Amino acid sequence: MKVPLNWLTKHLQTDASDEDMITRLTSLGLVVDAVSVPGKAFEGFIVARIVSADRHPQADRLQVCQVETGTETLQIVCGAPNAQAGLTVVLATEGAIVPSNQMVIGKAVMRGVESRGMLCSAAELGLEGDTQGILELEDDIALGTPFAQYMGLDTLILDVDVTPNRGDCLSLRGMARDLAASGVGALAMLQIRVIPATTTETLPVTLSPVAEKEACPLFMGRVIKGVKNGPSPQWLQNALRTVGIRSISALVDVTNYMALDLGRPMHVFDTARLKGGLHVRLSEDGEQLEALDDKTYILPKGLPVIADDAGLVSLAGIMGGKASGCSLETTDVFLESAYFIPRAIARAGQTTGIFSESRARFERGVDKGLVQTGLERATQLILELCGGDAGPVIQVGATKTSPQMIKFAPSSVEKRTGLFVDVSEMTELLEGLGCMVTPLEDDLLTVMCPTWRHDFVIQDDLIEEIVRLKGYDMIPSTPLPKGERTRDFFESAPGSHLRMRREWIARRTLAARGMAETLGWSFVAEEEATLFAEGAPLYPLDNPISQDLSVMRPRVLPSLILTAARNVAKGLLNPALFEVASHYEGIRAQDQKRMVAGVRLGQTGARHWRQKPESVSWTEVKADVWTLLEACGVNMDHLQLESQGPSFYHPGRVASVFAGGQLVAVFGALHPKILKAFNVKGSLVAFEVFLDHLPGEGAPKDALTLSPFQTVARDLAFVLDQKVPAQTVINLVKETDPLIRHVTIFDVYEGEGIPDGKKSLGLTYEMAPFQATLTDADLHDIMDRVIARVETATGGVLRA
Secondary structure, three states: OEEEHHHHOOOEEOOOOHHHHHHHHHHOOOEEEEEEOHHHHHOOEEEEEEEEEEEEOOEEEEEEEEEEOOOOEEEEEEOOOOOOOOOEEEEEOOOOEOOOOOOEOOOEEEOOEEEOOEEOOOOOOOOOOOOOOOOOEOOOOOOOOEHHHHOOOOOOEEEEEOOOOOHHHOOHHHHHHHHHHOOOOEEOOOOOOOOOOOOOOOOOEEEOHHHHHHOOOEEEEEEEEOOOOOOOOHHHHHHHHHOOOOOOOHHHHHHHHHHHHOOOOOEEEEHHHOOOOEEEEEOOOOOEEEEOOOOEEEOOOOOEEEEOOOOEEEEOOOEEEHHHOOOOOOOOEEEEEEEOOHHHHHHHHHHHOOOOHHHHHHOOOOOHHHHHHHHHHHHHHHHHHHOOEEOOOEEEEOOOOOOOEEEEOOHHHHHHHOOOOOHHHHHHHHHHOOOEEEEOOOOOEEEEOOOOOOOOOOHHHHHHHHHHHHOHHHOOOOOOOOOHHHHHHHHOOHHHOHHHHHHHHHHHHHHHOOOEEOOOOOEEOHHHHHHHOOOOOOOEOOOOOOHHHOEEOOOOHHHHHHHHHHHHHOOOOOOEEEEEEEEEOOOOHHHEEEEEEEEEEOEOOOOOOOOOOOEOOHHHHHHHHHHHHHHOOOOHHHEEEEOOOOOOEEEEEEEEEEEOOEEEEEEEEEOHHHHHHOOOOOOEEEEEEEHHHOOOOOOOOOOOOOOOOOOEEEEEEEEEEOOOOHHHHHHHHHOOOOOEEEEEEEEEEOOOOOOOOEEEEEEEEEEOOOOOOOOHHHHHHHHHHHHHHHHHHHOOEEOO
């Protein structure tokens, strides 16, 4: 929200410096993201008056003007058709920079006549207005007044980040209240008087029971007859301009001003353009509204709307309809002030996609107690600016609401935060926020919360406010206790848990393999989720951020593929990405599973004259999986591989890894349908490691001990059934004798000389003795036992 300091200080009586107020706002949680001074663009521009305007001796379309600045008279050559004596204008003095084209003004000679400045049009100043003539100002402005001051732009403009729970701070009044409560000045009193009716004119208004319950508990308004709509006075135009809102007309500007000043969104209807009375209700399916943004919206059933006897005239709390909007010809209006339930406005805004200042406030929660007070204040402004006669206040719905009452134990502040605050100071701080504090028995207080603080619900909310106003920097720093309790704490900390430790290991291991970690959304588009769900049900969000993030992801891979594709589109080639995250198999806590997923896209490296890169293949992700599992302490000798996997992998290039019959990992190339669906070009391989399925850690590894004797290797080849996994054979050989340290497959052959349905598997096993050099008898004994073990377990035979 943009906050002009000169506007803020109308609600805050303070001697604090601008810097102190900015610092205090940030410490209160109202973070000041940026500070600007828009008036700097108008340095060197002042208010002046044309004393005389004579025809240029050598140019029919130019005039030689004598311009009074308040301190001197300057000669200016001007070509504007409306330049004439007595006109109050904007003068760009020597050295000024024209905002529209960045031209530097200097002394010039035009057709033989000296000119010492420039008289400016609205367009040259970067403002809306006539581009043909110079800008005409009011005659009562003091000459020499800086133009930035005249425009109200000679102030700091703060860009403040307001959190969603602080709807009360989407107003200058709310921010001033927070500053005052924290000790930066005193909150100015509001001068709002009840406007008596001077006409009996009313308008029929109805509120449907359903709308009253679900959307609008209170709707108020009044007719104002005989108004004269027109441009707003300069002070109001300036106020709106400082926050980036264009002045439209006095009637409309008053409602915008109320939203910004007091946080009270309002709307004004031209009664001459209404058909009958107003009806506050919920929309019917298919109803249409042509809104003030010149767009037509087709509404679903159940959104809060305001209609007349002919049809919709407003999407309640968000935007009015064009058909009932005010114009410069408007003479009779109905001024609306209502309270709309936040969730109803949020749903309507998300459904229609309309954003407005009104919606921003209603969906965060506005002050229920300001409905009638705001109506009186807006009525007062309209009568002052436009004249007219106000009718009686019309009300439908209930005005009385039960205030939020909280029992508060002052001692809880120190117990929860470690910060001691005296009870009297707590009371002062809470009362500064608008609370009413009453002592009870047993050292308790009853706190009646103000109507503008919807976020006050429980005692902890009050504790947070006291500490926030006192200052988070006042919370004492307390070191952890030393000794046995400290060690016990760290040994039982979540980071020491096996899965948490494995997540940390996974991050370090994959980063060491050249992969980059990502952090993605937990939800994806429905069509993307369907590709990875394997027929399982999807779990959509009730209130998604967007349709592209509407379903809980059944696997982590969709997020990674999208991220990899976006990186390639932005010029980052050959991405290798991983994420440690959850995927969702249901809506229960136990259905949220942790996994490590990774993708590699493109080639194995950048182009180089010494080594041509190759397309990434399943071997890269197999190495990722093997390195990761080994780093996590998994016994690699007990793993089994099967040439199968989910349908989103390529059927001939996928493998699943099992440990004790439990699936622990999948890796391979992704199916072409996935590449097409995600518009991915090039080779794309992936892996998934299911952390919740990993077996417990094996025995700690011994330090590497080298054999003092000569190691010996032997080669064997077996003819086996094609379905026998190579890993099964490797495990059988390793388990034959403890001297066998390494087993590798060096050949797989199917073809001539091998029976159908069979394969030849060649392997090497290496033996490392530690007691004595192996004799021929030892080697033959081990080989005989290896052959017998493999043949017995697999049904294979030694290849001749």
